[in-house]
Amino acid sequence: MDDFKAFELPDVACGGEAVDPQACACEAPRKRGRPRAFDPDAVLETVLEMFWMRGFANTSLDDIAAATGVSRPSLSATFGDKEALYLKAMERYRQGISGQLDQVLQCNGSNDNLRGIINRYFDVMIRSYTGDVDGESEAGECLGCAFMCTALNEAPRHESIMSVLQGTIEEFDARFERFFVKAQEMGHIGSNQNPKVMSQMITSLTSSLAVRARAGASRDDLKAIVDATTSFLFP
Amino acid sequence: MDDFKAFELPDVACGGEAVDPQACACEAPRKRGRPRAFDPDAVLETVLEMFWMRGFANTSLDDIAAATGVSRPSLSATFGDKEALYLKAMERYRQGISGQLDQVLQCNGSNDNLRGIINRYFDVMIRSYTGDVDGESEAGECLGCAFMCTALNEAPRHESIMSVLQGTIEEFDARFERFFVKAQEMGHIGSNQNPKVMSQMITSLTSSLAVRARAGASRDDLKAIVDATTSFLFP
DNA sequence: ATATTTTTATGCGACATCGCAAATAAATAT
DNA sequence: ATATTTATTTGCGATGTCGCATAAAAATAT
Incomplete structure (x- = not known):
């Protein structure tokens, strides 16, 4: 409901509706079914920022779906339920900090x-x-x-x-x-x-x-x- | 929804259904209309504990009403909306700590x-x-x-x-x-x-x-x- | 081409949540 | 006693929220 246009995904690689097969430079020989239309990492980044600003309970899956352009069923298929999504976003956050500390x-x-x-x-x-x-x-x-x-x-x-x-x-x-x-x-x-x-x-x-x-x-x-x-x- | 019987108010003074006019030893000569059937301070204490355990967003006014035995309209008449209730509970908390620190x-x-x-x-x-x-x-x-x-x-x-x-x-x-x-x-x-x-x-x-x-x-x-x-x- | 696999789109159902409005109850003032 | 004031009770309506189920779409395998 709140204005969250700021979170709309930019047109990064893997962000369009039909993704260039080779674009996602994952070495893997390409899986079988329909390819994902979004970049899970970019979604996690957006999700992290939303939880960060608004907290867990104040951030609904609908908000996240609207901000990322990924529908709720796709979110849950990719990340699991809300709690799992939160944990994955936080794990990314933790790794980001941890990597910087390793260097410093x-x-x-x-x-x-x-x-x-x-x-x-x-x-x-x-x-x-x-x-x-x-x-x-x-x-x-x-x-x-x-x-x-x-x-x-x-x-x-x-x-x-x-x-x-x-x-x-x-x-x-x-x-x-x-x-x-x-x-x-x-x-x-x-x-x-x-x-x-x-x-x-x-x-x-x-x-x-x-x-x-x-x-x-x-x-x-x-x-x-x-x-x-x-x-x-x-x- | 969650089990919150632990928060049910004990039968403290001012907690019964009809309160003894002199019980609430407030010196004031007794206000006019129907007297309150609950002790606002005891309610704030319960509310504090609920927010403390569950957070602001995870604590609904229905939960609070159920735990305190005070209906939502009474809550809002006494304390205002959810945010005002939260602030009053926290102010009580702050004063409690502050008082202890003054002594120490x-x-x-x-x-x-x-x-x-x-x-x-x-x-x-x-x-x-x-x-x-x-x-x-x-x-x-x-x-x-x-x-x-x-x-x-x-x-x-x-x-x-x-x-x-x-x-x-x-x-x-x-x-x-x-x-x-x-x-x-x-x-x-x-x-x-x-x-x-x-x-x-x-x-x-x-x-x-x-x-x-x-x-x-x-x-x-x-x-x-x-x-x-x-x-x-x-x- | 057809089948298979995976992702996406749409939408429903059950419930939670809040604010408010109207009726009822219990006290004091006159 | 009656009016007035304040609290309480009951309940409605709009919206938010989540999980799931079903149908459509887009890719690869044979």
Whole structure:
């Protein structure tokens, strides 16, 4: 019902009504029946943004069908029911962030300094939290963490969402604990410091940024908070 | 639709069908028309728990009417529409927390040590986040922060919720900045420390606890995190 | 060409949800 | 007692929402 024209799929490959057989450059020798008229990945991206902005319960399958141009039966044939669709969209989101963190969170080069790495990490998160999609910030912005904003709401009602929520927290914790243990081994932090505590500081600040961003804090607001904290933690 | 018998109002004062005129010990000389058959505060408490568990969009006025025994027209006459009801329930929640913090967050007595005060603060928050209502933890538990879990979801769709969210964040920030400024004046933290940074650490950790609690972290899990952090910050 | 397979289109049915309107009930004011 | 005020009860109407079932369309296999 709400105006969601902004979500209409652009004419990307695989987006037309009849798709050029070779267009979807999937190596597979072409399956048998009628080919899909849409790109599932593009649909998931749109779906992610809708859930991100409006939440799970406030986003109906009709809305999604209208915004993507894919009918409800096609959606359910491809992705399953609403919950499965949500989980697939969130998994894509998680992988996107995770991939960026893999690149940023490495302390290999011995000339890296820890504070620089951590600042780069927060740059990534802040960009994501303040409405950055693929480089430039956009109009009908998605603010905060897509997963936090929606999963905290739904977790008690959906076993599967709860368990993804737990898994995501654990993944973050584990990632940073590994990182700081390694950083300590390489002498970037003193042996009197506790990697677990450092890790908790970073994940806590991260969740705080997500909340503040959702409430409309600007990129500079968040940067200021991060700078203050990192200059305290890594003087 | 869901089973919500747990929310049926107990027979508290003002809960029966015809209320004893003097029972509601409001000093006011008794208003004119037919007296209310329910206690608005008790209703708000129930409503809070429902929104807390299920979120705003997943809680229908029919559910609320069934759980409280108050019909929809009475609800809307007393509280306004669904959004207004939500805001009133959250305001009650905010005041409840705020009142507890007023008691806990004082560094008057010169023998208070800062770490003790902060630990008491986190005790309050952890109890609230892990399903404590009025002292004992309950069965159909409300986990995490009622406001975070619901408002993050709804903020972009509801101007009013967004603005309460911003206000709540500012209130927390201001509270802790005041606290640490005063603590510094009283010599509890060195003059080289930055009250703003300390404040950010505490609010960040708080939001992190809320998230973890919603994901099912136990009281002890959260205490361990708090202890590790506070012993680092206030050695 | 015909059959087979897969996707898409259309639409129905059951139910949920909200806001509102009209009638009824219970108190105080005069 | 009667009028007035405020709450409650009952129920309707419009719309939203989801899952499913059936028919049509577009491709490949034989």
